[in-house]
Amino acid sequence: MSGLRAHVVLRDRDVDVVVEVGPEECVAVIGPNGAGKSSIVEAVAGLLALDAGSIDIDGRALDGGRRPVPPHRRRVGLVAQRSDLFPNLSVAGNVGYGPRSTGRRGREARVASDRALALVDAVGLADRDPATLSGGQAQRVAIARALAADPAVLLLDEPTSALDVEARGSVRAALATAIAGRPSLLVTHDPIEVVTLATRVLVVDRGRVVESGTTAEVLGRPTSDFGAAFSGLVLLAGTATAGGIALDGGGELTGRTRVEPPGRRCLVAYHPTAAVVGPDGTGLLRTVTALEPRDGLVRIHAQELVADVTASAASRLGLAVGDDVRIAVPVGEVDVYEPRR
Known part of the structure; x- marks a missing residue:
């Protein structure tokens, strides 16, 4: 299938979850702390080895065989809670890192960097040192860095949870641009992110999917205790x-x-x-x-x-x-x- 299909089985974490994301969908994964949400993201990104199951992106098998595809060859973009920008590189150098690592050089990598920075309204930050950025600016640069590598799937693991309220608005706007036309998986505790970004919602509890549906269904007519609590x-x-x-x-x-x-x-x-x-x-x-x-x-x-x-x-x-x-x-x-x- 086009998009992402992942059956994530991690026995030591008691996780057994199936996630499907269509070509232009953003699927939000919500649930209590320790439910296994971030484990799903790490498995798709190749940072955790599966015990069983499989991961396919655009019909290409990444796991399930003897030699899983390594993280840098998965065409997966990851934006986590912390931006974790390379301190020894400028903003442009950080964003251009992905294109350069795939073989693009010089001007070509800079063009990809400028294009990604423009998408998140951060062109003016290109020559800045990461240490001089605010939290919101750094996170927008992290989104640009993920986009510059032209990922087939975008993974967002609580991308605004470490930001203050004022910074979250601009970062959500950048995320909305980033996910447009691209399969995306969003782990969040923020109802506003679910409402503004997600087309479908999975509720995960104790390593299992306990509820799924469109955003309107899960938020408006929940069937799980956590779904109800999340919706108030x-x-x-x-x-x-x-x-x-x-x-x-x-x-x-x-x-x-x-x-x-x-x-x-x-x-x-x-x-x-x-x-x-x-x-x-x-x-x-x-x-x-x-x-x-x-x-x-x-x-x-x-x-x-x-x-x-x-x-x-x-x-x-x-x-x-x-x-x-x-x-x-x-x-x-x-x-x-x-x-x-």
Whole structure:
């Protein structure tokens, strides 16, 4: 197939994952720390030897045989958390390193370097020493260095995680240019990067793919706990009813969407800020199990239900762990759906 197909099996890390990236796709890989995300990138780049499986780029087998193709011959561009520019070379020298290592010399390598720097809006940095660059500038140069070698696949391993908020915007813009028309694999913890860059998402947990789908599917209708947490949603399971869902924990939520016919297993998602909390009323009765600060709000865990309220509302409610509370979610905020297959 055109693009990337990788079956990565790393027994000592308990990773067994299949990843496919189409010719013009950017696939985001998300998951908790230690799930195996960076191991996948390192295996595709040739930095980790497979125990089993295979890696193909544009139909060319890179692993799975007796002699895996070495990293410098894979036509894979890697941008990691740190730019790791060569300190003894200028910016232009860093970016031109890839073309020179493949046999292009002098003017030809400089043309490739200038073209790549232009793509990330960094031509003006060409003669600078890497030590004089800001973090955002250095990362844009690292992206240019990967592009100058004309990679068949671009690997992005948390490319903005080490940057401050101000620098991330310009680097995301450079990444958007870099991935255009090129198969790309993006490992990230940043929802903005997923929304702005990825066409599909894989959720990896404990070395296995636990959810996959388009970006809209995974962020809007998650089926895994991590996918829901990444999207900021509360995810619950239950049984479809005529009006919504009967929760496994008891009680029913009425939804703006429904699953037909009633009686089928289904999921429901809602945003915790939509939940209405009170000591009485028509909401579902639950017991408060935890209270925690959350981005300027107070998060109320009431068994499997979750609600975010303002600090003043939490003070007015006077809740404590062990108290009974009622939680209601407006119909328009309740999305009931079937798990993806």
